[in-house]
Amino acid sequence: MFENETALQQPVASDRALIKDVHELVESYPRVPITVDCVIFGFDNNELKVLLIRSDIEMYHGKWSLLGDFAHDHEELDDAAYRVLRERTGMDDVYLEQVRTFSKPNRHPGGRVLTVAYCSLLNSEHHDLKILDNELHWHVVKTLRSEDVAFDHKEILDTCYAWLQKRMLEHPLGLNLLPEKFSLRELQNLYEAILDIKLDRRNFRKKFFSMDFLIDTGEYEDDVHHRPGKLYRFDFDKYKLNKKRWTGIEF
Amino acid sequence: MFENETALQQPVASDRALIKDVHELVESYPRVPITVDCVIFGFDNNELKVLLIRSDIEMYHGKWSLLGDFAHDHEELDDAAYRVLRERTGMDDVYLEQVRTFSKPNRHPGGRVLTVAYCSLLNSEHHDLKILDNELHWHVVKTLRSEDVAFDHKEILDTCYAWLQKRMLEHPLGLNLLPEKFSLRELQNLYEAILDIKLDRRNFRKKFFSMDFLIDTGEYEDDVHHRPGKLYRFDFDKYKLNKKRWTGIEF
DNA sequence: GCCATGATGTGTTATTTTTACACTATCTAC
DNA sequence: GTAGATAGTGTAAAAATAACACATCATGGC
Numbered sequence: 176m177f178e179n180e181t182a183l184q185q186p187v188a189s190d191r192a193l194i195k196d197v198h199e200l201v202e203s204y205p206r207v208p209i210t211v212d213c214v215i216f217g218f219d220n221n222e223l224k225v226l227l228i229r230s231d232i233e234m235y236h237g238k239w240s241l242l243g244d245f246a247h248d249h250e251e252l253d254d255a256a257y258r259v260l261r262e263r264t265g266m267d268d269v270y271l272e273q274v275r276t277f278s279k280p281n282r283h284p285g286g287r288v289l290t291v292a293y294c295s296l297l298n299s300e301h302h303d304l305k306i307l308d309n310e311l312h313w314h315v316v317k318t319l320r321s322e323d324v325a326f327d328h329k330e331i332l333d334t335c336y337a338w339l340q341k342r343m344l345e346h347p348l349g350l351n352l353l354p355e356k357f358s359l360r361e362l363q364n365l366y367e368a369i370l371d372i373k374l375d376r377r378n379f380r381k382k383f384f385s386m387d388f389l390i391d392t393g394e395y396e397d398d399v400h401h402r403p404g405k406l407y408r409f410d411f412d413k414y415k416l417n418k419k420r421w422t423g424i425e426f
Numbered sequence: 427m428f429e430n431e432t433a434l435q436q437p438v439a440s441d442r443a444l445i446k447d448v449h450e451l452v453e454s455y456p457r458v459p460i461t462v463d464c465v466i467f468g469f470d471n472n473e474l475k476v477l478l479i480r481s482d483i484e485m486y487h488g489k490w491s492l493l494g495d496f497a498h499d500h501e502e503l504d505d506a507a508y509r510v511l512r513e514r515t516g517m518d519d520v521y522l523e524q525v526r527t528f529s530k531p532n533r534h535p536g537g538r539v540l541t542v543a544y545c546s547l548l549n550s551e552h553h554d555l556k557i558l559d560n561e562l563h564w565h566v567v568k569t570l571r572s573e574d575v576a577f578d579h580k581e582i583l584d585t586c587y588a589w590l591q592k593r594m595l596e597h598p599l600g601l602n603l604l605p606e607k608f609s610l611r612e613l614q615n616l617y618e619a620i621l622d623i624k625l626d627r628r629n630f631r632k633k634f635f636s637m638d639f640l641i642d643t644g645e646y647e648d649d650v651h652h653r654p655g656k657l658y659r660f661d662f663d664k665y666k667l668n669k670k671r672w673t674g675i676e677f
Numbered sequence: 678g679c680c681a682t683g684a685t686g687t688g689t690t691a692t693t694t695t696t697a698c699a700c701t702a703t704c705t706a707c
Numbered sequence: 708g709t710a711g712a713t714a715g716t717g718t719a720a721a722a723a724t725a726a727c728a729c730a731t732c733a734t735g736g737c
Contacts, residue, residue, distance in 0.1 A: 191561070193484040197536030200483075204496040206457030209540060232451075233444040245455040249538055252529040276527045276542050278503040285448030287500055289460060289540075291527050310442070360713075377716070378696070395704095401712045402704035611684075628687070629725070652684045653733040 210290040211255045212243035212328070214274070214335035215264070217297045217313055218352040221364045224313040225332060226263075226297070227324065234284060235325035239314065241332070243290065256293040263311070270296040270351040274338050282327045294335045296351035317371075340370055347388075350409045358396050358404035359383070388414040461541040462506045463494035463579070465525070465586035466515070468548045468564055469603040472615045475564040476583060477514075477548070478575065485535060486576035490565065492583070494541065507544040514562070521547040521602040525589050533578045545586045547602035591621055598639075601660045609647050609655035610634070639665040 194200050215226040227239035242263050246255045253273065261267045274292045282288065302313075314323070316336060321329040343349045349365050350357075363379050366372075383389055389407040396403035445451050466477040478490035493514050497506045504524065512518045525543045533539065553564075565574070567587060572580040594600045600616050601608075614630050617623075634640055640658040647654035 191482050193487065194482055195484045197483055197485065197534070199536075201459055201534065201536035201539055204459045205499050207460050207497070208452055208455045209458050209460075231442050231445055232448060233446045234448065236444065246458070246529075248456050249531040251531055252527065252540075273526060275524060276503065278497075278542075280500040280502055283448070283452065285450075285452035288452055289503075291529075358714090375697075376714090377698085380715080381717095382695095399713085400705060402702080402714050404714055609685090626725075626727085627685090628727085631686080632688095633724090650684085651734060652682080653686095653731080655685060 208286075208288045209246045209252070210243045210288055211246060211252055211259060211293055212241040212290050212331055213256055213259050213263075213271075213293045213295050214241055214332055215260070215295045215297055216316070216335075216339065216352065217299070217302055218365055218368070219299060219302065219313070221368055223316045223336075223368050225316050225319070227312055227314050228263075229310045229312075230325040232284075232325065238325040239312065239323055239328075240325045241292075241328045252291050253293075256291075256295070260295055264297065264301060266297070266301050269301065270348055272342075274335050277327060277331060279327065284326075290331070292331045292335055294338060296348065298352055298354050300354050343369055347409070347414065356392055356394060356406040356408055358406055360404055362407075386414075459537075459539045460497045460503070461494045461539055462497060462503055462510060462544055463492040463541050463582055464507055464510050464514075464522075464544045464546050465492055465583055466511070466546045466548055467567075467586075467590065467603065468550070468553055469616055469619070470550060470553065470564070472619055474567045474587075474603075474619050476567050476570070478563055478565050479514075480561045480563075481576040483535075483576065489576040490563065490574055490579075491576045492543075492579045503542050504544075507542075507546070511546055515548065515552060517548070517552050520552065521599060523593075525586050528578060528582060530578065535577075541582070543582045543586055545589060547599065549603055549605050551605050594620055598637075598660070598665065607643055607645060607657040607659055609657055611655055613658075637665075 217224045217226060226242060228242055230236070230238045230240045242259055244255065244259050244262075246252055247258075250258075253271070256271055256273075257267055260269055260271065272294050274294045276289060276291045278289050280287050282290070316332070319329070319332070323329075324332070339349075343366070349369060350362075352365060353361055359380055362383065363374055363376065366379070367374055388410045390410050392406045392408050394406040396406060468475045468477060477493060479493055481487070481489045481491045493510055495506065495510050495513075497503055501509075504522070507522055507524075508518050511520055511522065523545050525545045527540060527542045529540050531538050533541070567583070570580070570583070574580075575583070590600075594617070600620060601613075603616060604612055610631055613634065614625055614627065617630070618625055639661045641661050643657045643659050645657040647657060
């Protein structure tokens with residue numbers, strides 16, 4: 176059904192001219208400014224939050240933006256995203272993943288600008304750093320409205336939030352939102368808040384223990400006004416070795 | 427734990443200068459040429475294939491490229507990807523999805539070029555179009571080697587293939603690779619080839635019938651040298667209505 | 678026409694996974 | 708020491724998955 180099956184690696188028999196000067200080729204094409212935008216999620220007070228900065232653009236006065244920057248010359252975009260995180264939070268040991276590129280021609284009022292969205296997860300130990308000045312603010316994701324943010328950043332945020340929800344079902348990356356030691360209640364609160372569902376406590380515990388990557392630290396919560404729960408730590412090596420796949424949480 | 431909780435929508439109390447001229451801002455930043463690259467998958471002869479074109483760049487003489495092009499001014503990248511497909515195949519009713527942006531600074535020998543990879547699925551009815559000249563060739567995905575292709579296109583292909591494998595487990599998009607009417611054997615062959623696993627025939631049929639979006643056309647295969655199987659059609663509306671999620675194929 | 682070949686089509690059972698559900702233990706606050 | 712709140716635990720039903728074998732039907736060769 177497919178034609179031309181056997182043509183692999185035959186000599187070129189073409190009337191096209193071969194391009195000798197690739198630099199000239201690249202020079203001849205249109206160029207676009209590129210930004211990276213980091214959707215930095217945090218979890219606190221049983222709510223998923225996103226770190227936004229006051230827009231410094233006059234027409235977006237009073238609105239908030241994702242943390243982003245133009246990509247430097249010859250800078251890989253992953254590096255640019257890490258740079259933004261480092262500049263804003265002082266941290267570079269954070270979870271970061273590329274999510275999607277946004278390219279609507281009119282998404283930026285100053286002309287065409289492409290942006291590549293990155294999703295990043297900070298835990299509350301990172302929050303304790305003095306990264307917050309008057310320009311930065313943790314916003315509750317669920318209540319943030321389109322009118323509150325600049326550009327198409329609500330759309331980007333929504334895309335990243337949907338990405339996070341889906342990704343949480345196949346990979347325990349949500350643990351990056353918790354401190355190193357955490358209780359099972361904190362873990363369950365995290366899943367319930369992000370997935371926006373109610374989970375059964377016994378089944379939740381059973382499922383996580385069966386996956387066998389929670390290490391009992393022997394310690395207990397001490398900042399809590401009721402019976403303290405055990406604190407666990409996530410064993411990343413055990414997780415990687417575990418052939419049992421993360422089948423999704425659907426209690 | 428998070429500071430600054432209540433600052434939402436308060437007046438800006440900042441010493442930053444507000445940016446008035448967004449055009450000037452955008453003008454001041456570095457620009458990068460952008461391409462889209464389409465990873466066009468087809469399925470034939472029980473093998474997953476990818477459509478490649480002979481490179482017209484002298485230093486890649488004899489190598490193959492993904493079908494791509496520079497993005498036009500003010501062209502959304504999805505549109506650019508559809509344009510590439512239309513120009514190459516004459517089709518625009520095909521499955522297309524953005525997969526990932528590739529940005530290694532040296533990925534293009536002519537200087538920095540970003541590329542946004544799109545994954546596209548053509549079925550054998552599209553293949554029958556006379557889209558194939560001497561420049562185009564369907565390559566078997568499993569046997570394609572890095573040395574056969576130009577740029578970082580093997581890496582892009584690998585990423586898209588992994589994306590396809592994963593996506594097939596959560597969405598029946600693989601049906602886009604089959605003609606409108608298909609037999610269950612063809613469907614199973616598709617899944618076995620793409621996921622690179624062996625499936626139990628009875629369980630496979632049971633699973634698909636239970637999902638209740640295959641319509642019996644009443645027709646039978648007629649191009650086959652054995653007992654012909656029934657032909658089915660995919661009911662996309664029923665699929666969308668079906669609350670039963672696509673739980674993955676793991677027979 | 679008959680037979681060999683090869684793919685179609687079909688059910689049941691065991692196993693595993695998921696879901697639903699309630700009580701006691703322990704710590705804090707008062 | 709008592710009230711309040713969360714920690715911690717097991718079992719049984721239901722659903723999904725996995726393993727498995729044989730009769731049917733069209734073709735192709737004789």
